[in-house]
Amino acid sequence: MPPGETLFITYRLHGTVPFAILRQLQEEHDWLIQQNSREDESLEVAKKRLEGRYFVSFDQYIDTCRSGADWLKNEEIAELVKQSLHFGHTTHYHLHAYCVMPNHVHVLLTVLCEDMPFYKILQRLKTYTAVRANRLLNRTGQPFWQSESYDHAVRNEKSFKRIVNYILQNPVKAGLVTDWEDWPHSYCQYE
Incomplete structure (x- = not known):
């Protein structure tokens, strides 16, 4: 930087996050990218645009996680x-x-x-x-x-x-x- x-x-x-949960969050993120990518943008652009949603889901999990x-x-x-x-x-x-x-x-x-x-x-x-x-x-x-x-x-x-x-x-x-x-x-x- x-x-x-x-x-x-x-x-x-x-x-702090079990592998199964990581995989589930990643699959949901990938699905969101596929569903929300626009015809006029690449998958990379869609990933960047939806990155914040993935982070919020991930952060909510680690905030409420009582294991690990x-x-x-x-x-x-x-x-x-x-x-x-x-x-x-x-x-x-x-x-x-x-x-x-x-x-x-x-x-x-x-x-x-x-x-x-x-x-x-x-x-x-x-x-x-x-x-x-x-x-x-x-x-x-x-x-x-x-x-x-x-x-x-x-x-x-x-x-x-x-x-x-x-x-x-x-x-x-x-x-x-x-x-x-x-x-x-x-x-x-x-x-």
């Missing part, structure tokens, strides 16, 4: 993730908002670093937190984060505001709190 690009990123704990890993409920681990996000603020990226949920993380940031691609920054964040979190959990040699993550380039101010709201309201929609400000693992620096 080039410097100056604003990204909405979601990454989750390893094993939920290590981010551990206060020390949640703090570790938050500190690691703040560590890169102003050097590699400008951190606008985040929410650390029990099994996943939402982040909104603007890339600042020219000499390191953002995927490398995310890889370092995930590696650093995985090693330390696994140590806290007395786990060795086991994956902590799912290898893939979801990212979406933010194109305009309206989308930016919608995503900030989405991130902050995530613990409310998941039934964890009634007001986003009551969730201890949310952050927003919105100018």
